[in-house]
Structure formats: C-alpha cells, structure tokens
Amino acid sequence: MFLKLLASLAGSAVLFGLYQILKLVYQVFNSPVRHLPGPKPTHFFFGNFREIWKAENSVMHEQWVQEYGPTIKYQGLFGITRLYTVDPKALNHFLSNTHIYQKGERERKLLARILGPGILIAEGDVHRQQRKIMNPAFGAPQIRELTEVFVKKSIELRDIWASQIPQSGTARIDVLQWLTKVTLDIIGLAGFNYNFDSLSSTKQSELAEAFHTVFQSGTALGPIRILQMWLPIFRLIRTKEDRAMERSMAVMRRIGLQLLQDSKNEMVQNGTEKGRSRDLLSLLVRANTAKDIPASQRLSDEDVLAQVPTFLVAGHETTVCRIFFNLFLRSTRSRISSSAVTWALFALTQNVAAQTRLRNELLSVPTDEPTMDELNALSYLDCVVKETMRIHAPVPSSMRTAIQDDIVPLSQSFTDIHGVVHDTLKITKGQTIMIPILAMNRDKAIWGPDAMEFVPERWESDIKNALPGVWGHMLTFLGGPRACIGYRFSLVEMKALLFTLVRAFEFELAVPVEDMGKKSAVVQRPLLKSQPEAGNQMPLLIKPYVQS
Ligand code: HEM
Numbered sequence: 001m002f003l004k005l006l007a008s009l010a011g012s013a014v015l016f017g018l019y020q021i022l023k024l025v026y027q028v029f030n031s032p033v034r035h036l037p038g039p040k041p042t043h044f045f046f047g048n049f050r051e052i053w054k055a056e057n058s059v060m061h062e063q064w065v066q067e068y069g070p071t072i073k074y075q076g077l078f079g080i081t082r083l084y085t086v087d088p089k090a091l092n093h094f095l096s097n098t099h100i101y102q103k104g105e106r107e108r109k110l111l112a113r114i115l116g117p118g119i120l121i122a123e124g125d126v127h128r129q130q131r132k133i134m135n136p137a138f139g140a141p142q143i144r145e146l147t148e149v150f151v152k153k154s155i156e157l158r159d160i161w162a163s164q165i166p167q168s169g170t171a172r173i174d175v176l177q178w179l180t181k182v183t184l185d186i187i188g189l190a191g192f193n194y195n196f197d198s199l200s201s202t203k204q205s206e207l208a209e210a211f212h213t214v215f216q217s218g219t220a221l222g223p224i225r226i227l228q229m230w231l232p233i234f235r236l237i238r239t240k241e242d243r244a245m246e247r248s249m250a251v252m253r254r255i256g257l258q259l260l261q262d263s264k265n266e267m268v269q270n271g272t273e274k275g276r277s278r279d280l281l282s283l284l285v286r287a288n289t290a291k292d293i294p295a296s297q298r299l300s301d302e303d304v305l306a307q308v309p310t311f312l313v314a315g316h317e318t319t320v321c322r323i324f325f326n327l328f329l330r331s332t333r334s335r336i337s338s339s340a341v342t343w344a345l346f347a348l349t350q351n352v353a354a355q356t357r358l359r360n361e362l363l364s365v366p367t368d369e370p371t372m373d374e375l376n377a378l379s380y381l382d383c384v385v386k387e388t389m390r391i392h393a394p395v396p397s398s399m400r401t402a403i404q405d406d407i408v409p410l411s412q413s414f415t416d417i418h419g420v421v422h423d424t425l426k427i428t429k430g431q432t433i434m435i436p437i438l439a440m441n442r443d444k445a446i447w448g449p450d451a452m453e454f455v456p457e458r459w460e461s462d463i464k465n466a467l468p469g470v471w472g473h474m475l476t477f478l479g480g481p482r483a484c485i486g487y488r489f490s491l492v493e494m495k496a497l498l499f500t501l502v503r504a505f506e507f508e509l510a511v512p513v514e515d516m517g518k519k520s521a522v523v524q525r526p527l528l529k530s531q532p533e534a535g536n537q538m539p540l541l542i543k544p545y546v547q548s
Contacts, residue, residue, distance in 0.1 A: 091475075375496060
C-alpha cells in the first residue's frame with residue numbers, strides 16, 4: 001500500500017516535472033523576445049548569468065545596451081530568455097500596468113512562507129486594498145512625527161562613536177556595522193514600537209534572533225528548496241531548515257501578536273485621534289478602523305500582523321531583493337537603509353569639498369535635534385542624499401513577469417536580429433522582464449557625461465527627464481502603484497543620520513580607494529578586495545570635527 005502510494009507520488013512528480021520542462025521549452029521557442037538583439041549565452045545552464053555575476057552591478061547590462069541597443073534579450077538559467085530595456089516609455093508601461101506585470105509566482109510563494117500575506121507579496125485587488133489602508137501611515141505628517149526617533153537614535157550612534165575615539169585622535173570604525181545596528185533600532189521603534197536595542201546591547205533581541213533564523217533558513221537555496229519551488233510534491237519534505245524556521249516563526253508570531261494587541265489596547269484607551277503611539281503599526285491599526293473604509297475592505301489581523309516582518313524585510317533587510325530581484329544570485333546579507341548612508345559617507349570621503357560644504361550647511365542649524373521640516377530645508381543635504389540615491393541606489397534592479405500577452409509601446413524603435421525595425425514590442429505570457437534601476441540612474445544619455453560621478457551640485461539645476469520614478473526623477477524607489485511605500489521614511493531617516501554624524505565628525509577612507517569593492521549583482525555592498533572573506537565592511541577613519 002505504502003509502496004503504491006510512493007510510486008504514484010513519484011509518478012506524479014515526474015509528470016509534473018515533465019510538464020514544467022515542456023512549458024519552459026514552449027516559452028523559450030515561442031517568445032517573440034527571442035528575435036531581439038543581445039549577447040550569445042556563454043553557458044548551456046547558466047546562460048549569461050556568469051558574466052553578470054562577475055561584473056559589478058549592472059555593468060554587463062550597460063555594456064550590452066551600448067553594443068546591441070536599448071532593448072535587448074539575454075539568457076538566464078535553463079535557457080529562459082530575459083527581456084532588458086532602458087526605454088523609458090516601455091519601463092513606464094511595465095511599472096504602471098501592474099495587472100499585467102507582476103512579481104514572479106515562485107518567488108512570491110517562497111516569501112509568503114516567511115512573511116505571511118504582507119503587502120510585498122500581494123497582487124491585484126488584495127494589493128490595492130492593503131496599499132490604500134497603508135498609504136496614510138507613510139505620509140509626510142506621519143514621518144514628521146517619527147523624525148524624533150530618527151534623530152534620537154542618530155545621536156546615540158554619534159555618542160558611541162565619540163566614545164571610541166581616543167583623545168585628540170582618530171578611530172578606525174566599520175561604519176557599515178554600526179549603521180546596520182542603528183537602522184534596525186529605528187525600524188523597530190518607528191515601525192512597531194519594538195526596542196531591538198542593538199546599538200547598546202551586545203546580545204541580539206529575541207525578535208532579531210528569530211527574524212534572522214527565519215531569513216537564514218527561509219532563503220537558503222539548497223537543492224531541496226529549489227526542487228520545492230519547482231515541484232510542489234517536494235514541499236511535503238520538512239528539512240532541518242524548515243524546522244528551525246517554524247520554531248522561529250512561532251516566536252515572531254507571539255511577539256507580533258503582542259505588538260498588535262498593544263496597539264489595539266492603546267487605541268481603545270486613547271481613541272483614534274488623541275495622543276497615541278506614532279509607530280507605523282499603530283497608525284495602520286488606526287487607519288484600518290477609519291470610517292471611510294467599509295468593513296469588508298478592512299485588513300484582517302493576519303494581514304496587519306504580516307506587516308511586522310514586511311517592514312523589517314522591506315525597510316531594513318535586502319534579503320527581499322535577493323528573492324524578488326534575482327533568485328539565483330549569490331547569497332548575501334546586506335541592509336537597505338544602512339547601505340544608503342554607508343555609501344553617502346563613502347562618497348563624502350572621496351569628495352572632501354562636498355563633505356566640507358555639507359558640514360558648513362549642517363552647522364548653520366542651531367539645534368542638535370532638527371524637525372523634519374528643518375532637515376528638508378537644508379538644500380545641500382538634499383543634493384547629497386539625491387546624488388547618493390542616484391549613483392548608489394541600494395536596490396539595483398527588479399524583476400517582473402507578464403501574466404498575459406501584451407504590446408509594449410517604445411520611445412525608440414529597435415531592429416531585430418532579422419533586420420526588421422519595430423516600434424512596439426510584443427510580449428507573451430510568462431515573459432521575465434528585468435527592470436533596471438541603477439543602470440537608468442546613471443545612464444549617460446539621461447544624466448550627461450559625468451553620470452558615473454558623485455556630483456551633488458547637479459541637483460542645484462532643475463532636473464527633468466522621462467524616468468517614471470516616484471521620487472527625484474530616478475528609479476531608486478521604483479515607480480507606479482508598486483513604488484516603495486517607505487521612501488519618505490528612508491529619506492528623512494538618512495537625512496537625520498547624515499545631519500548628526502557629519503556635524504560631529506570628519507570622515508576619511510581607512511583603506512586605499514582601489515581596495516573598495518562593491519561587486520554584487522543584488523545589492524551594492526561594500527567589501528575590501530584584499531579581504532573578501534572578512535565580509536561586508538566600510539572602514540572609515542573618524543575624528544571629531546573641531547570648529548575653528
Ligand atoms: C534606502 C531605502 C529603500 C530603498 C532603496 C527601497 C526601495 C524599494 C524598491 C525598489 C521597491 C520596489 C520593489 C519591487 O516591487 O520590485 C520597494 C518596495 C517597498 N518598500 Fe522600499 N525601499 C527603501 C526603504 C523602505 C522602508 C524604510 C520601508 C518601510 C518602512 C519600505 C517599504 C517598502 C514596501 C512595503 C514595499 C512594497 C510596496 C508595494 O509593493 O506596494 N522601503 N522599496
């Protein structure tokens with residue numbers, strides 16, 4: 001009996017596997033994208049992935065665009081053709097038509113196991129409903145209220161660094177490590193009123209530990225996990241990682257339920273309007289009960305609960321990029337918000353005039369604890385933030401899959417491999433599309449010949465271009481209905497950190513600039529070429545700034 005069951009399960013798995021392979025072959029040989037110009041695959045299994053991995057972020061794609069034109073194809077794993085275009089009209093089309101271009105189903109399923117039904121995973125009406133309720137929590141008035149948290153935590157970090165510097169001396173500090181801690185503390189407090197305490201404590205908090213385990217186990221891509229993604233029958237197998245993940249998920253759920261209950265109790269005690277917690281979760285709980293939201297459209301407790309790890313993932317942990325943006329790239333753990341501030345400090349070490357100009361502007365503010373409006377009024381700080389986000393965009397690319405056939409408008413026609421000119425692009429269901437972010441942010445055709453350089457002053461002139469980004473005429477936070485909901489949060493957080501740190505210290509790179517690498521196809525993460533085994537780091541020499 002048992003053997004019969006096993007045999008029929010194995011038979012179904014083989015049939016399903018064959019069906020998946022045939023579907024793939026059909027897609028590869030029927031996709032109109034195969035007629036696009038582009039590089040020849042260099043490996044039968046990896047396609048063009050190996051050259052992409054070897055090059056720095058998006059450099060390979062940029063070279064291919066130079067060679068083959070703005071709309072090209074290349075090959076991913078299993079011979080799957082990927083479409084890549086830097087055509088702004090086409091990108092606008094992909095980002096606006098979210099009913100056609102969605103996140104990959106397999107990747108969403110994988111992440112849903114970890115996050116539950118959060119906004120990152122939702123599509124269609126469910127996404128619209130979640131976004132409608134969540135949008136107000138991320139508006140300017142709410143971020144204004146959270147600024148105090150950003151500034152207080154920045155001051156705590158400033159004081160820790162100051163205490164590490166010997167009298168009248170300089171300290172070598174790995175700023176990446178500390179910025180990772182401070183941004184975790186910030187998203188904890190501002191996101192759901194949870195104190196990770198990672199700046200002051202050497203021990204990981206219970207939630208941080210559970211979250212870390214869930215992500216380590218949930219995103220480990222061993223052979224079983226890959227089989228589980230492609231063949232549902234393998235999902236019956238529970239691996240060691242699955243068991244560790246389940247234990248930690250129970251911890252996350254217990255803490256999440258407690259945080260949710262605290263927010264609800266608070267609302268019952270203080271009412272929806274009056275003096276209350278300002279964290280995103282509390283705002284969400286209140287927004288969910290707003291009178292203009294019909295009961296049928298409110299989020300369930302499960303939906304609200306799923307936003308706790310979602311904020312951690314989307315606002316802090318770029319592992320999500322690893323899953324969504326490119327599933328089979330090398331494993332890396334790097335943090336999104338800390339990555340932006342780290343690269344800002346790096347850029348300022350390479351442009352001392354900009355560092356001095358910025359500090360002078362920051363010192364003109366008479367308080368250590370500025371409000372959001374005071375931070376936003378600092379024009380050169382704004383230029384530095386914009387230029388960092390342009391040239392060091394923490395998320396370099398994204399992916400979408402077409403769920404139906406479509407005709408895509410183009411601003412520039414292309415010539416296919418048979419010499420035929422097309423002014424639109426035909427796409428069939430199942431087509432994978434790579435959305436370039438970094439490549440668009442530093443395209444010389446858009447930004448001029450100094451596009452690859454860090455020049456904050458460029459933002460002093462009126463910049464206009466056709467990029468469909470939600471912020472700053474660039475794609476750093478993407479655009480359209482699925483643009484980053486937390487962009488205001490992260491910009492003010494970044495400004496608060498730079499304000500506090502650059503006023504207090506002078507920064508210099510602790511190693512020769514040639515030793516700094518940021519070779520990764522997922523996230524721009526710093527490492528030393530001479531010590532890649534030491535992991536991600538950004539060693540800077542820091543000394544207190546003394547006003548003359
Ligand atoms: C430097 C910081 C950040 C960058 C560069 C960034 C970038 C992005 C990008 C590129 C996306 C689109 C991903 C895609 O659909 O392919 C996204 C989505 C999202 N981000 Fe951010 N993000 C940042 C910070 C934050 C923060 C602080 C939060 C929350 C506290 C946040 C919450 C989200 C959420 C919830 C989504 C999904 C939105 C949706 O699908 O409707 N992000 N982010």
